Amino acid sequence: MSSLWLISQHVRSMSEPQLSMLWSLAADIQEELRQGAAKPYRDVIKVCWGDLHSGRLKPLTFVRQVLAACFYPQLLESSKLPPDVKRRAEWLLERCEGGSVGSYTLTAGIGDVVQRISEFIRRRDGGVPSRPENIFITSGSQRALTKVLKVLVSSEASPRAGVLVPVPGHSVTMSSAVAQGAVTVPYFLCEEEGWTLKVEELQRALDSAQGVCSPLALYVINPGNPAGLVQSRESMQEVVRFVAEKKLFLLADEVYQDYVHGGSSRFVSYKRVVAEMEAPLSDSVQLASFHSASKGTMGECGLRAGFVELLNVDSAVMEFVYKLFSTDSCAAVSGQVALDVMSCPPRPGDPSYPRYRQETQHIRSTLAHNVKRAQEVLDRLPGLSCQPAAGGAFLFPRVQLPPKALRRAQEAGIEPDTFYCMKLLEEAGVLVSPGCDFGQKEGTHHFRVSLLVCSDVMEELLRRVSSFQTDFMKEFS
Known part of the structure; x- marks a missing residue:
């Protein structure tokens, strides 16, 4: 054959x-x-x-200095690097096997880096708890999304699984869903109203899937790509109620959260919106939220590192999640270094803070x-x-x-x-x-x-x- x-x-x-x-x-x-x-x-x-x-646009100096010191530890003896750069590089190298970024890490990522990502999420979301065991570092957010889709979608299912996707939306995500055997069900953002997401359009899309597939997930991009929408909290709450009523898994692509420039607009994560809603929504809506070192002011696209955080996923399902993510080798350690800096950047009083x-x-x-x-x-x-x-x-x-x-x-x-x-x-x-x-x-x-x-x-x-x-x-x- x-x-x-x-x-x-x-x-x-x-x-x-x-x-x-x-x-x-x-x-x-x-x-x-x-x-x-x-x-x-x-x-x-x-x-x-x-x-x-x-x-x-130039890379952030602190990121590149930390990377340089991790890859060439002899630089730690140089007087040209600020003290906080040296401390960060030393801290990271201590957490690498053999003190080298050339070693494997745990599949989910360096444990203490995952912990710092969890702390970053908690600060971002106003104190909403975040559990490190629900966070997985991967080779970019799209890799994480593909992994989650593999858990959700069975290629042998009949009727085929469906994923509601925004139009316009990120083409790579649509391809990833198709590659897993899912049917992409388009819902249209309203161009005439600034590319807004309307729940009635989600319902229309869901109705259109009857007889074609069995929708099991809703994919949203906030802030939008390519349209640039930043959802209001009220709009997000409507979406959360919709996925709860329709029993859909919510996939939240939030990689552009660092880029909000529209007047009174403000980024709020879906994790925070779900957590701050009343029960049973707060403890029943299943969510995967994605972020990346490629976007925002970090902009390290070539380092290929992102992460996913899961919320309210059944413990039995989480066993399969752990198994599936364990089939991969770890994400590149260089990318994990970038994620650590993104999660815990220089703070006021640090030598590198003014330049950063x-x-x-x-x-x-x-x-x-x-x-x-x-x-x-x-x-x-x-x-x-x-x-x-x-x-x-x-x-x-x-x-x-x-x-x-x-x-x-x-x-x-x-x-x-x-x-x-x-x-x-x-x-x-x-x-x-x-x-x-x-x-x-x-x-x-x-x-x-x-x-x-x-x-x-x-x-x-x-x-x-x-x-x-x-x-x-x-x-x-």
């Missing part, structure tokens, strides 16, 4: 993101530029994903500036409209494509917004993600643009997009 037949049917049904094709095109363009090709731009600005460091505070404030102020500036510019351009983003790292503008552009896309055999993004890349040297990768209402077209870039890159980006959009509308109207 050909090895091809051994591939899961669920994996075969996964679609390749349109961004993959655009990424290959960007690589070709970069090579042409290196060879001296004449183009109206000197480089490709890649704002297709939320990578803080690729956007030329200045650097984190610079990242947040740059993002807030970019959000405001990009919204103003994009919303004024012909054929574009942009809902404000209260949080997260992206904007998700809507593109009104003229009939001529739609015909050209159809002739090329590609999605309309992929055609638009391809033209933007070829003519302006700007790489963004097409809206079809995130889901969207039929007949609408969008693109996602990351705002995690330094201010001068943002200005150049907006200049290029403005010029391109004007010419595009002239060409295709």
Whole structure:
């Protein structure tokens, strides 16, 4: 039998993101530029994903100093490192087998680092208890989500399991659900009201699943990706009541909790909302909440470390959770170091605190500036409209494509917004993600643009997009 037949049917049904094709095109363009090709731009600005460091925003000094000392302990003898950096590196190395970050750790992570993550969660949530034994460190939050889905979803179940997912939403999560054998059931965020999540839309989605699958989980992203919604406590309470009534497991993707920039908006975790509601909700709603060192001011995407905390999961089920997470080797120790710093950063009075505070404030102020500036510019351009983003790292503008552009896309055999993004890349040297990768209402077209870039890159980006959009509308109207 050909090895091809051994591939899961669920994996075969996964679609390749349109961004993959655009990424290959960007690589070709970069090579042409290196060879001296004449183009109206000197480089490709890649704002297709939320990578803080690729956007030329600098890593946090304290994080890199601690990492450096852990990887090269001889630095601990140097006078160039602040005392609190040395103390942190020594503390971490004492918890590594053989005093080396090259050693394995427990599958769930270094025990004392998990404890500090638990303390971080408790502080974040106003004192709501957090139990270290319910926390698992993994190679990124998406890895943790995949593990939880494996517990929830049986590929042999009939009817198939269903997971309610937001549209627009994170495409990797949708692919992960499909790969486990689940059916993704879309619920649409309301674009006209700032991408709000409405419980009546959740009910519509649930009703649409009848006869197709058996929904068992609801996936929410707060703050939103790509839409930038920050849910109010009242909205979250409605969602909690809904999942309790419908007996759904709640999957809360909260990796952008450090990025809230919308006036009176404030991040509140689903863990806190559930815990502060009256019984039986507070002790019965089953929840998995995810966070990561890749996002927020930490921005260490390449270190690949995240964690999941489980709440109100039955002890019998937790036995299977422990077994499943134990099938993996530990997450990279470098990522665990980053999670430790994220959970327990320098505090007032520490030698590294002034610099740490200045650097984190610079990242947040740059993002807030970019959000405001990009919204103003994009919303004024012909054929574009942009809902404000209260949080997260992206904007998700809507593109009104003229009939001529739609015909050209159809002739090329590609999605309309992929055609638009391809033209933007070829003519302006700007790489963004097409809206079809995130889901969207039929007949609408969008693109996602990351705002995690330094201010001068943002200005150049907006200049290029403005010029391109004007010419595009002239060409295709």
